[in-house]
Amino acid sequence: MRAAIEVAKANRTPFGAALSMGDEIFVTAANHTKELSDPTAHAEIMAIRKLAEHLKKTNLSGFTLYTTCEPCPMCMSAAIWAKVDAIFYGCTIPEISLFMDQIDMRAEDLNIKSFHRVTILDSVLKDECINLLNKFH
Amino acid sequence: MRAAIEVAKANRTPFGAALSMGDEIFVTAANHTKELSDPTAHAEIMAIRKLAEHLKKTNLSGFTLYTTCEPCPMCMSAAIWAKVDAIFYGCTIPEISLFMDQIDMRAEDLNIKSFHRVTILDSVLKDECINLLNKFH
Numbered sequence A, B: 001m002r003a004a005i006e007v008a009k010a011n012r013t014p015f016g017a018a019l020s021m022g023d024e025i026f027v028t029a030a031n032h033t034k035e036l037s038d039p040t041a042h043a044e045i046m047a048i049r050k051l052a053e054h055l056k057k058t059n060l061s062g063f064t065l066y067t068t069c070e071p072c073p074m075c076m077s078a079a080i081w082a083k084v085d086a087i088f089y090g091c092t093i094p095e096i097s098l099f100m101d102q103i104d105m106r107a108e109d110l111n112i113k114s115f116h117r118v119t120i121l122d123s124v125l126k127d128e129c130i131n132l133l134n135k136f137h
Helices: A002-010 A043-055 A073-081 A107-111 A126-136 B002-010 B043-055 B073-081 B107-111 B126-136
Strands: A016-021 A024-030 A064-069 A086-091 A119-121 B016-021 B024-030 B064-069 B086-091 B119-121
Touching: A002 A016, A002 A024, A002 A043, A002 A064, A002 A126, A016 A043, A024 A043, A043 A064, A043 A073, A064 A126, A073 A107, A073 B073, A086 A126, A107 A119, B002 B016, B002 B024, B002 B043, B002 B064, B002 B126, B016 B043, B024 B043, B043 B064, B043 B073, B064 B126, B073 B107, B086 B126, B107 B119
Parallel strands: A064 A086, A086 A119, B064 B086, B086 B119
Antiparallel strands: A016 A024, A016 A064, B016 B024, B016 B064
């Protein structure tokens, strides 16, 4: 999660993500929607795309996604399609909603509807992630 | 929808999408997950990214998304973030589920949870879209 927070800070956005296997961080990415004029360029999507392209496969089984903010349903679904093992996130969608518009669908609500179940852990370094929202939103 | 079906056929996939405003088709795109090693490269995401990049903005208000298959929650959320006006689709997620794994979350289930409401019309040229699933899956 430390890597996800650092890449968010470096890009002056609340949104950072990292994908790791074991102790090794393979990729990090920040939100780039405005810079790229791409409404899909959330941090998690950018990280998944970067790693899948690097590995030349769409299946990211074995990887854990760390993200400063709970994945929106776009990013959660992308993680499901990529079959990541686990997602650790900082602040929750209701908490992010205090700062900006959100789709009110929690990651777990999608997980239970899915053909592939992801292990989800919330509130990881939450205070630091909320600080990012306060600082950069 | 005719353009979405044609781009799907041309790429030998059941999944095609088009974005239009009024009578003008601005972009078409097909699923390219395997070719690009990108689990997010669904037809709708590809079309949204292509148009947003072309227009140099993330807000696609005024556009209608046509897609051969009901958007999965990743694509539906991308359409919401892009603030498209409407989505017309052919076959439904329960129908696609007969051919392949799906996340069991309907587009309307996300729409009602959203800060931006999209007009949704289903079963547009449905038989032709189901033929695509039969032929290319």
